[in-house]
Amino acid sequence: MSRLLLAILIGLVGAAIVHLAVILMLPWVSANSSSAYIRDIAPPYETVILDKNAVTKQRNPRLDPLFETALCRYDLSEGAARFSASGQALYWSLSVYDASGTVFFSANDRIADSPNVDLVIANKQQLRYVRENTPEEISEAIIAPTDSDEGFLLLRVFSPDKSWKPVVDSYLSTFECELLDI
Secondary structure, eight states, X not given: OHXXXXXXXXXXXXXXXXXXXXXXXXXXXHHTSHHHHHHHHOOBTOOEEEOTTOOBTTBOOOOOTTEEEEEEEEETTSSEEEEEEOSOOSOEXXXXXXXXXXXXXXXXXXXHTSSSEEEEEEOHHHHHHHHHSOOGGGTTSEEEEOSOSEEEEEEEEEOOSGGGHHHHHHHHHTOEEEEEOO
């Protein structure tokens, strides 16, 4: 009986230590999240091309070696966000993340049925306006609704070998993210 009580006591003390360690690690983990990393390297509405070989601030984003990646942060508090790129790319895909780093929308050139990226992200109020009064400039754009006013978009372009680098770089150089005043 005493062994059982000792085992229960050791288990409770061990659980308390683990829980305390987790609580004490939370500030470190949250400061080193992917969202915090992106906030550090990308101002809103500025395109940043990620270097897949660089270790930035002791964090390696572990990017796919067959893709070149660009990112852009957005803030919908002043209007909707528009993302566009044009040219020739063998394959592109994009993922849109909210402020917590959760993907809420993704697309690729097969879904968009176009070699060009043309995406508008809008919150509920902006979406209502866009549906009622679609501006001509975004009439062909894919529209992605969101509940979060802040987030970021990652655009990945397939680069199978070094001979494709000029084509991919040219495509990424056209990538724009801008604030739509709607």
